[in-house]
Amino acid sequence: MASAQIVYASMTGNTQEIAEIVEEALSDLGVDTQITEMTQAVASDFEQADICVVAAYTFSDGGPGLLPEEADGFVDELQELDLSGKVYGVCGSGDTFYDDFATAVDMFDAAFAKTGAKRGADDIKVDLAAEADDIDHLEKFAADLLAASGK
Numbered sequence: 001m002a003s004a005q006i007v008y009a010s011m012t013g014n015t016q017e018i019a020e021i022v023e024e025a026l027s028d029l030g031v032d033t034q035i036t037e038m039t040q041a042v043a044s045d046f047e048q049a050d051i052c053v054v055a056a057y058t059f060s061d062g063g064p065g066l067l068p069e070e071a072d073g074f075v076d077e078l079q080e081l082d083l084s085g086k087v088y089g090v091c092g093s094g095d096t097f098y099d100d101f102a103t104a105v106d107m108f109d110a111a112f113a114k115t116g117a118k119r120g121a122d123d124i125k126v127d128l129a130a131e132a133d134d135i136d137h138l139e140k141f142a143a144d145l146l147a148a149s150g151k
């Protein structure tokens with residue numbers, strides 16, 4: 001049975017809901033799935049999983065889009081890991097009001113790319129809360145991750 005670790009950061013709940021949609025979709029596909037809020041996780045939790053998922057919102061303080069402050073330390077630890085042989089996926093919520101829409105997703109993708117893991121699904125950026133078409137995309141994201149894992 002394939003296993004998955006989802007780590008999420010969420011300030012107002014949108015990304016938590018996104019992470020929970022992915023959790024449910026993976027579980028429905030028979031994947032043994034753990035979900036952990038980022039401040040309760042260490043990046044090395046991914047070493048125990050076949051499928052590694054980060055869901056993160058984007059923050060800014062008048063300048064460029066930034067990682068959530070919960071990601072301090074976590075992202076540094078992540079990009080030092082050797083996750084060869086595993087697949088990863090990144091999703092998250094932002095707000096299209098901002099020029100740097102959901103750029104934390106791109107930043108986590110770049111961090112995972114340094115680990116040797118293979119991207120198993122296209123990144124997903126959700127505008128605020130997930131709506132019906134986002135849920136469809138997140139369910140496909142989960143299915144693509146499982147297929148890419150080869151399990």
Ligand SMILES: Cc1cc2nc3c(=O)[nH]c(=O)nc-3n(C[C@H](O)[C@H](O)[C@H](O)COP(=O)(O)O)c2cc1C
Nearest residue numbers: 010011012013014015057058060094095098101102
């Ligand atoms: C002060 C502040 C700055 C933000 N900056 C950005 C940004 O640069 N880019 C972006 O896409 N969204 C930005 N957002 C929007 C959040 O990412 C968005 O509300 C998201 O849905 C929050 O996710 P959460 O409910 O999981 O916390 C910002 C929100 C706040 C409150």
